[in-house]
Amino acid sequence: MIEPLTNNRFRVLEMIGSELSLIVNGTTHVPYKIPALERHATFGNFTNDLLLSNYSTVSFGGDSELSFLLPHRLQTVFNSVNVLEDVKFDSITLNPTFDRGFFDPLPVHESFKASLWGRPFEFFYNTSNITVNYPIPSIPQIMSVYVGYADYVQLVVNFTDGILVTDAAPHRSRILLQDHAGGVPDYVAAGAMLIIPEIAKVFYSEVNGGNVNFATYNETDPFILKDDIVQFRPAWREENPHARDWPYGITTSACPSDSEGLQHSSLTCGVRPQIRLRETRYALTLDTQGSG
Structure with missing residues (x-):
């Protein structure tokens, strides 16, 4: 060749x-x-x-x-x-000598906090123990869903004509958590639309054999999903410190007032924190029209 x-x-x-x-x-x-x-x-x-x-x-x-x-x-x-x-490599040594026990593994415990879980979940992580919280009590359409206890959280927003889910961890369907994106094929196969930054479309183009519907956005052309009660919009910019395709998902009431604030671990403003802001690699929507 x-x-x-x-x-x-x-x-x-x-x-x-x-x-x-x-x-x-x-x-x-x-x-x-x-x-x-x-x-x-x-x-x-x-x-x-x-x-x-x-x-x-x-x-x-x-x-x-x-x-x-x-x-x-x-x-x-x-x-x-x-x-x-x-x-x-600065240098290469042939046939080096090592102290006894040099390659013995260290007793390091890796847990789901690293978003990598290499074995089946214990009993309190299975889907029979799902907990739902309402970060804005006056808007029950906005839900924080977690398995076992509140550490890894999915933000779920119930619209009048569909459901939006942030993150798609595979343990929701396969009980093994690989990363935030492992469950995307299952959601897409079920009919979900993938909402992602424009630059990430190439990463997911082969999901479900290429049979996937996208809604994309960038810094100048936003994506907004809204009904009479709630709205969701992802925010993305270049040079994100975590990953290039990593946005923030913002959920509020459909018409938030000036007194409604914004809540995040590194940013707080306003009087009443009524907006839920969390990191998410992408969001997915499931159309529920006609499903009862």
């Missing part, structure tokens, strides 16, 4: 009976890329490749004539475009 930008020639080595392959530079004969094809519930089919570069000569055995090339730079590239990891 020939790389179109540099005209470098490469040879592809494949292991029979596996999905592993190695792309080798046809001139220098050093490994260039370890490609991987994966299937993701949200992103569909994609590539997750390890690129090797910045090779240098490393001697061994006390003989300067005994040497081989090792890469000093490793990059993990998603879909041939997005660089997930970029690591450079």
